[in-house]
Amino acid sequence: MSRKPDDTASADIRLDKWLWAARFFKTRSLAGTAIDGGHVHLNGERAKPARHLKPGDRLRIRTQTEEYEVLVLALSEKRGPATEARLLYVESAESEAARQSRREAQALAPVFDHPDVRGRPTKKWRRQLHYFERKLAGSE
Template sequence: MDSGVRIDKWLWAARFFKTRSLASAAIDAGHVHLNQQRVKPARLIKVGDTLRVRTEQGEYEIAVLELSEQRGPAPAARRLYQENAESMLKRERDKEARQLAPRFEHPAGEGRPSKKWRRQLHQFEQKNSMGD
């Protein structure tokens, strides 16, 4: 048998994804590349492989340092890989850009606007249409 670990198990153990099924879904969606190639969840990875992983937190370019099939504490998970310095800088820039970007959120949260919110939207639209 080859000495490797399934990529979905390793991504879960390295704490890139909360569940193995989320890791598999990300791999199937093309968010994970092994040595610049798309892979399937059952693909075996080895020490020294390079991964590009896109998550909600950003895109990571990492080198595999250790293999593990078991999820452990976060400090142990960080020892499984080493992130590229350029990748860290890019993620920090992207994080700052997301924080500075304007957010257009519904004040009441999810769902349909309330009657009050609809009135405010209507007044706003009328005020802006008169200026045109």
């Protein structure tokens, strides 16, 4: 039994397929792995990849970099442009505010990477490290 593309709004869609179509994950297998790992909750409970979604369901999705709380508005089996994917759900105001504050905190966090670090330190950088260590040891 094949489905017409037009009746996807009334049909049940698998959770992993919807997450992929809504562009939360790059592939369906990544979506399935995240669901199995407990990073996706459907209506407050852990879900399985084959669980069917319907409009009105609430999802909490944790990706590698962000955490979203969304309300499912529409269903789609096809992955389209990002502008169309944003029409499938609406994110809660608290979720957007939390993501924005996390982004700001991450931007303000100090970065301790040395720009010239590629493997073993150079002689100049090693001297600077020794100078810094001696300075710290002398202040204690």
